[in-house]
Amino acid sequence: MSGTRRKFFQDAAVIGAGLFGLRGTLRADATESVFQTPRENENGRHHSPYGSHGPHGRPAKAVVREQALPMVTPDVADLAHEMDGGVKVFRLVAEPVKKKIAPFKTIDAWGYNGGCPGPTIQVQQGDRVRVVFENRLPESTSMHWHGLELPIEQDGVPYISQKPVAPGEKYVYEFTVHQEGTFFYHAHSAMQEMMGLIGFFVAHPEKQHTPRVDHDYGLILQEWAVLPGNTVPNTASMEFNWLTFNGVSAPMTTPLLARLGGRVRLRILNLGMDHHPIHLHGHQFVMTGTEGGRAPESTWYPMNTVLVGVAQARVVEFEAKYPGAWMIHCHLPHHMMNSMMDLLGDRQIQTADQTEMKAMGQMESLAMSVPFEHVHPSPIAANAEGVPGFPQDAFQEMGMDEVVEKPETHGLPKNWSAGMMGMMTMVRVLADKEYDAIVEKKKAASAMTKGDLHHES
């Protein structure tokens, strides 16, 4: 291991886990060198889609477990655990949350442990897991472990596999994770899902996959229908006006950092009403896994857009070869926008009988009424008002760099935020010096926010 690479892993641990106290928990695992018996799960079964000879197949003998590089879920907390004997114990509380999804938009979502999406759970294949679940919602709910093979009584479906968990009640789930891969937890009630009740459940493999990755990031795709002036998502609507990665719309999304030459894994999962074609600029990737686990290398082929269907996870990997701030976004045009209708306030939306001049005027006044300083960086033609169709994007491009500034945005070009909307973030591929500079800034920022470890801002 080269000095640079070793230093990278130290940095990665800080970036990935330092903010949320995960560092200690995963480090504890690293020193365990557990000789576990993977077949000791509930039914003594060990299922694999490849039978016993595929990527999931394991020798019957005990295996030395390798330390996992923690996945980083930007803008979402990690969930720490305690050990009870050999069991990893997590605590999840379902509750209403105020969620700021854009600088001028806060919604009343439902989430877990004060966050929406809920905090990321990371375990290792073979772990025995207990989740003490508490319902502080105003209605009954339950927790479903999406993609996990577990006993029926742990499946979290109201009336089918358990009684609904009533408001104020607790319910304890416990199971052994014999799979590896990208899973998630969510309420098994349709409208509650659309209120935001979802989180990552990542099971790291006993032995790391090859080629090894240097960065591992997770993104949860969600969509919201929030009428102008409202804060409560309309879960019955089929028209979505807010699109988020990890609970925030661009430009509030935190850029993903990658060291030039490093290998990046992105785990993208979708719980909403639409399928999202997620596109990465400037690089090709391969799909190395799904919601069912790792895919054999023989199935990999180059692509740069991956369709992430509802209830699916797609895991892609690429070499960060080219320096720059590379967009990664849903390519549905209406998912690359933020709703400005809230800016109408108590004014009427002009629809019928309006001239193009009036429509343009309204767009412009909406854009100007954003309650913070911003700029419209791209020029318009002198005769713009006379051109049918104008405006399209002219007044949507709002530069608000200072409002969304954080260590990860350091060094981006002026007005970068004007190019970022909706379901969008970026992979910043940085040479060592720039990368290290941002790591230092993050360390300083995390030192300042200590004491508020398990709640997002």
Ligand SMILES: [Cu+2]
């Ligand atoms: Cu989309």
